[in-house]
Amino acid sequence: MQTPNDLNLLNDKVWPASAARDGTGEIQIGGVGVGELASKYGTPLYVIDEDEFRSRLNQLNRAFTKPAREHGMKVRMYYAAKALLTTDIARWVQQEGYSIDVASGGELSVALAAGFEGPKIGLHGNNKSLSEISKAVTHGVNAIVIDSELEIERIASIAESNSVVQGVRLRVNSGVHASTHEYLATAREDQKFGIPLDQVESLVEVIRSHSSLRFLGLHSHIGSQIFVVDGFIEAARRLLQTHAKLAEKGEVPELNLGGGFGIAYVDNDKPVNIKEIGQRIVNNVASLAEEMGIKPPDLCFEPGRVIAGPSGVTLYNVGTIKDVEVSSEKGTAVRRYVSVDGGMSDNLRSSLYGAEYSASLASRATDAEPVLSRVVGKHCESGDVVVNHTYLPSDLAINELIAVPATGAYCFSLASNYNYLGRPPMASVRAGESTLLVRGETEQDMLARDEGYRTGKPNES
Ligand SMILES: *Cc1c(COP(=O)(O)O)cnc(C)c1O
Numbered sequence: 137m138q139t140p141n142d143l144n145l146l147n148d149k150v151w152p153a154s155a156a157r158d159g160t161g162e163i164q165i166g167g168v169g170v171g172e173l174a175s176k177y178g179t180p181l182y183v184i185d186e187d188e189f190r191s192r193l194n195q196l197n198r199a200f201t202k203p204a205r206e207h208g209m210k211v212r213m214y215y216a217a218k219a220l221l222t223t224d225i226a227r228w229v230q231q232e233g234y235s236i237d238v239a240s241g242g243e244l245s246v247a248l249a250a251g252f253e254g255p256k257i258g259l260h261g262n263n264k265s266l267s268e269i270s271k272a273v274t275h276g277v278n279a280i281v282i283d284s285e286l287e288i289e290r291i292a293s294i295a296e297s298n299s300v301v302q303g304v305r306l307r308v309n310s311g312v313h314a315s316t317h318e319y320l321a322t323a324r325e326d327q328k329f330g331i332p333l334d335q336v337e338s339l340v341e342v343i344r345s346h347s348s349l350r351f352l353g354l355h356s357h358i359g360s361q362i363f364v365v366d367g368f369i370e371a372a373r374r375l376l377q378t379h380a381k382l383a384e385k386g387e388v389p390e391l392n393l394g395g396g397f398g399i400a401y402v403d404n405d406k407p408v409n410i411k412e413i414g415q416r417i418v419n420n421v422a423s424l425a426e427e428m429g430i431k432p433p434d435l436c437f438e439p440g441r442v443i444a445g446p447s448g449v450t451l452y453n454v455g456t457i458k459d460v461e462v463s464s465e466k467g468t469a470v471r472r473y474v475s476v477d478g479g480m481s482d483n484l485r486s487s488l489y490g491a492e493y494s495a496s497l498a499s500r501a502t503d504a505e506p507v508l509s510r511v512v513g514k515h516c517e518s519g520d521v522v523v524n525h526t527y528l529p530s531d532l533a534i535n536e537l538i539a540v541p542a543t544g545a546y547c548f549s550l551a552s553n554y555n556y557l558g559r560p561p562m563a564s565v566r567a568g569e570s571t572l573l574v575r576g577e578t579e580q581d582m583l584a585r586d587e588g589y590r591t592g593k594p595n596e597s
Contacts, residue, residue, distance in 0.1 A: 137508075143529050144501045149400040149407060150494065150541045152185035152447055154565075161501025163539055166565030170451055170498045170537050173563060173570055179453040179537070180478030182548050182562035184220075184573065186228065189447040189544070193232040196397075196439055199414025207422035209432045214258050216395045216440025217243045219545040220448070222573045224564065226250030235278065237395075237438045241268040248275060258438075260307065260355070262328050269294050279303045281355050281392075283330060288342050288349070295348035304343060305355040305392055308333055308378070312371040314359040314396065319367030321374075329357070336378050344386055351386065353433060354379055357394025360441060363406065365413050368393055369420045376421065380428045392436035393417065399445040401542045402492045410442070441545040448544020450483065450560075451498060452476035452522070454536050455514065472509040474528060476538065479513010480520045481557045483543060484550040493523045497532055498539035504531035511538065515555050548574075556582055 146155045146163070154166050163170045166185045173181060193215065200211045214237035215229040221243060227250050229236055235256040238244045247257055254276030259268070262283040272280055273294050280291055282304050295302035309330035312321045324332055331339060336354065343351045354375045358367050372393060382388045400407040418435065425432040456475040461468050474495075485491035495511050506527035513520040523540060532538075551559045558577035563570045583589045 137525055137527075139506050140527050143497065143504075143506055143527060146496065146541075147403045149405070150402065150446065152188035152449065152541075153191075154185055154187060155449070155541070157501055163496070163498040165449055166570075167568035168565045168570045170539060173565070174451055174453065174537055176570065177561045177563050177572065178576060179451050180476070180482050180560040181451045182482070182543065182560060183449045183451060184225070184444075184544055184562060184564045185447050185449075186564045186566040189225070189443060190228055190232055192443045192447065193229065193234060195410050196414070196437075196442065197233065199410045200418060200435065200437055203415045203418040204435060207418065207432055209418070209422065210434040211418075212390070212434065212436045214436060214438040215443060216438045217247060218549055219440030220444035220548055221246050222562065223250040224571070224573050225444075226252060230256070237440075241265070241271055244268070244271060244275070244277075254278065258305075258436075266290065266294070270298075273298050273300060273302055276300070277303075279305050279352055281305045281307050282339075282343070283307045285331070285335075285339060285342075288339065288346070292346040292348050296346075301348055301350050303350050303352045305352050305390075306331060306336060306339060306343065307355045307357075308336055308375055310356050310358065310371045310374045312356075312358050312367055312374065314362040314364065314367030317363055319358070319362070319364055319370065321367075321370050330355075333374060333378055337381060340382050341385075351382075351388070353388050353390040353392060354382075355392040355394065355436075357438065358396060360396045361398045362396045363398040363408055365408070365416045368413070368417050372417065372421050373424055376424050376428060376430075376433075379433065380430045383430050389434055390436055391421070391433040392438070395438040395440050395442075397439055397442040399442055399542060399545075401445075402494050405492075407446075408442070443545075445542050445545035448542070448547065450478070450540045450543040450547065452478055452511075452538050452540070454532065454534055454538060457532065457534065472507050472528070474509050474511050474532065474538070475514060476511060476522060477514060478557070478560060479515045479522055480517065481513070481515060481552050481554045482560050483522055483540070483547045484552070485546055486521045486524060487517075487519045488550070490524070493526070493540050493542065495523045495526045495528060495538045495540045497529055497536060499537040502529040502531060504529035506530070507532075511540070514557070517554075553577060553582060558582065
């Protein structure tokens with residue numbers, strides 16, 4: 137890690153495009169000052185830049201749709217709801233022309249509550265309950281992704297008893313696994329999702345034997361936070377070979393290549409170039425289809441993180457600052473621990489995956505010396521880290537606001553109320569205005585689920 141020259145800079149790779157410091161040095165997001173946001177909604181606070189979120193939806197859509205049109209292919213974009221979902225966010229997604237991909241009955245309910253219609257919803261998951269399948273079928277979801285042989289009968293019989301023909305895709309374990317900077321293509325990957333390629337043809341035959349099912353195509357999702365395009369292309373190549381064989385025996389209108397496009401969390405990360413990823417994937421699929429002598433399929437994608445991640449910033453209030461002496465072979469050094477009023481309950485990614493983030497003093501500008509700091513939460517867990525290493529100014533003081541960018545994806549959705557901390561509120565900002573998306577969870581909310589409290593049992597000892 138390099139010592140930064142200027143702690144006031146907001147790198148646009150990790151911050152929403154609208155983030156800037158005003159004349160006093162305070163950070164503004166979507167034209168709203170962090171001080172105003174914190175006093176209106178409290179901290180911790182998830183802040184979502186609506187314009188950033190919408191423009192990312194559009195950029196990604198264009199990146200795939202433009203090259204696809206040149207090859208006479210259609211593209212269907214699904215937003216992966218699990219990254220970040222509220223009814224307002226689902227409405228933005230819908231207004232920008234996207235379909236939505238849900239992974240549970242709960243996510244399906246939120247999408248429906250936002251006004252999404254079944255034909256613009258896809259449902260996936262490796263263990264969908266009968267009631268989740270029924271709900272999806274009765275709402276006419278466009279596609280259910282079949283994840284195992286067992287599910288074929290399950291979905292077919294539910295569709296049959298509702299007298300509908302249900303569109304289905306088959307999730308394939310292509311053996312391609314992509315992670316951050318590399319991809320591995322192995323014969324068979326050891327994970328719970330999907331069906332090995334060599335079983336696909338026989339299972340599609342079973343699917344096609346059910347008059348209550350309509351086979352739409354193969355589905356693959358090779359991982360998340362991927363920076364290299366090659367993994368997608370290798371997965372597409374493997375799927376297309378089977379797709380071509382399936383097309384000899386019946387229609388295979390589409391190919392779903394999932395999501396997983398990587399973003400920058402810290403200044404050194406190089407986010408995927410969205411335009412390049414669109415062009416390379418689409419052009420490769422088109423030329424592979426031509427080589428194989430098949431009609432190029434329509435393509436589906438399911439981005440989540442790349443849309444939501446860089447649109448979100450979390451605001452925290454600084455509670456305590458402690459310098460801790462750490463010894464190593466090189467001698468002793470001091471590490472500054474900055475404790476904030478949230479932690480692993482609002483951002484689990486650092487403790488769960490060792491994810492990297494950065495933090496900036498948000499309430500004012502500074503020209504103080506940078507100090508290597510660790511931002512930690514207030515939970516009873518030494519692994520309760522929000523930002524493992526970041527430079528904060530030496531004059532950082534108690535009660536000042538710090539901001540952690542790139543927290544829009546998989547932070548709100550992975551939140552818990554460990555230690556009975558209420559999950560934080562989330563507000564959106566746009567053109568100088570803020571809107572509450574989800575209010576903060578109160579102690580009353582948490583107690584309301586507690587039967588001993590609800591039934592008012594006396595304390596008999
Ligand atoms: C999680 C998931 C996505 C979205 O992944 P991102 O990394 O957020 O883009 C898409 N499709 C499926 C099937 C998923 O499970």
